[in-house]
Amino acid sequence: MAVEDGVGYLVGAGYDMKFDTNLIAGAEVLYHVFNDDALNVEVTNDETACRLQFLKKANMQQ
Template identity: 50%
Template structure:
């Protein structure tokens, strides 16, 4: 087989599938589990942890672009050991916009986050990131989401990076 044929075969195999013909408008919800990396005051303190939560959202399919909103709630096991602090819960309000790629939805996300801790005041911040949801078997979907959270007050600057896997149902 010539090099050109190999390159053409590889390009066809690796190219994203055609845009989904189905309408992605509607409500969805599910569960998510993930991990976090925490950076306080530009590396002065660090931490990590895991989370499990639920999410609920709604998409509006405008042809080539899908817009939507989502709210999620996590029970966290985030810890910054040297500060003796934990983050117990996080609630996020997110706006999403994306395109149908490879059989699923590739999207960007931005929004607000509220984190609660028994040791610290409630933290309010903003978030941004990317995600991908892939329909599987009927009305189900699986996906992943990578988010960067930023919190800032007079004494602290906290960055939290989360990576979550998602499993849900489209209503």
Template identity: 45%
Template sequence: MALKNFLIAAILTVVPASAFAQDWTGPYAGFQIGASDIDVDGAPLDGDGPSYGMFAGYNVQNGAVVYGGEIDYDTTEYDIGNGAVEVDSTTRLKGRLGSDLTAGLVYGAAGIVWATSPELGDDNGYFIGVGYDAKLMGNAVLGAELLYHDFDDYNDSSLDVGVTTFKARVSFNF
């Protein structure tokens, strides 16, 4: 329920975008805050929690098509199974492909994610998702991103972990 309310609030924040044509080529970096919903198949360990992080990337624009790469790091407070398991951090290596809609950039994202957990150890998985960025005045960008993460047989266990995250993002183009 908290993820749903956070998602609605963040989308309403991003909707009023600039109506000017944009050039998305170049480096960028910023900060993000998010919420998660965690589903563990094979064990009663579902959970949720907030995350806080930073990211940096580079975009290239060719006509209306925008593509690029990004790396992000989040400190997480994921509480799984009523505190039985915690996830301390996640790191993502992301490819992005999108379209300049004049009022903003809509994109798809996919890549590799690494997670650290004191109880379960570290493991990697993959993620897919969508996002939207809107340029504000100057070089500031306000965005939102919805990602689904999948960890099959987390750390060689029989646990399949799915994590859905929603993030509000603020970045600056250089």
């Protein structure tokens, strides 16, 4: 089934928080709506994540 002249939108929000030098946690919510004569879809998805960040120290010597 092909969707030709549909109308839709996407709304989302997210937040990240740094707990330590290398630890970041976050959450995100997305809401999708797509409407067409043959197809109407509403989807909400959410995500949580915890990430480790590894940074390379720059050599400050000249």
